[in-house]
Amino acid sequence: MIHHITAITEDVKANYDFYVNKLGMNFVKKTVNFDDPNTYHLYYGDSEGNPGSLITFFYYPGKGRRGRGFAEGIILEVPKKIYEQLGNIIHDPDGLTLKLKPGNTYKTLGVITPASKDFLEKYDLKSDNEYINRDNYGFIGAGLIHHVAHITEDETTQINFRNELTKANIAVSPVIDRIYFKSIYFQEENGCLQELATNGPGFYVDEKVLGSSLVLPPWYEDQREEIEKRLPDL
Secondary structure (H helix, E strand, C coil): CEEEEEEEECCHHHHHHHHHHHCCCEEEEEEEECCEEEEEEEEEECCCCCCCCEEEEEECCCECECCECCCCEEEEEEEHHHHHHHCCEEECCCCCEEEEEEECCCEEEEEEECCCHHHHHHCCCCCCCEECCCCCECECCECCEEEEEEEECCHHHHHHHHHHHHHCCCCECCCEECCCCEEEEEECCCCCEEEEEECCCCHHHCCCCCCCCECCCHHHHHHHHHHHHHCCCC
């Protein structure tokens, strides 16, 4: 099951307007890329910011190129009313493809991806993906997916999974604390970046009203003034 999907945008205002005002998603979190405070990390999801509903964006100018290594679309369940208004296939302002399915709420069902189906199924990273072939290699940029995060049951299961990858000689990151969840990162055999993320502690740990302000991790708080000057208005 997917925890969240992270893509790239080069226009944060248009991105916010599309996902909040057109798709009707909740603005869950305005923060920065924890590895690069010079850029936003924006989160959208259901009303509570539940894992499984989340689409997130890094802000980087410049279009990406479709090809091996990068998923290029999201299969998303949306409330039936939204589906009836927008139809089956739409594109966001950066050109990212969204295939919509009618439902009761927001749910990230899968991605349109050149990733290896065999690899993902072998490691039980299953979702309702649409698999495509790409002979050329792409490069990351606006309109493409940076990584796909899958839900892990708990931290122990996450560690066991990491050990399994290590035994198979698959390069995998250490466990990284993302405040809202803990993560490990690795690439499947066609180069698409994957993440395994815990369910909690969730998005209410640093604000009572989700998405109400720019939230920074503690290690960047002393740089707030400089960071806010560098980020574009949202």
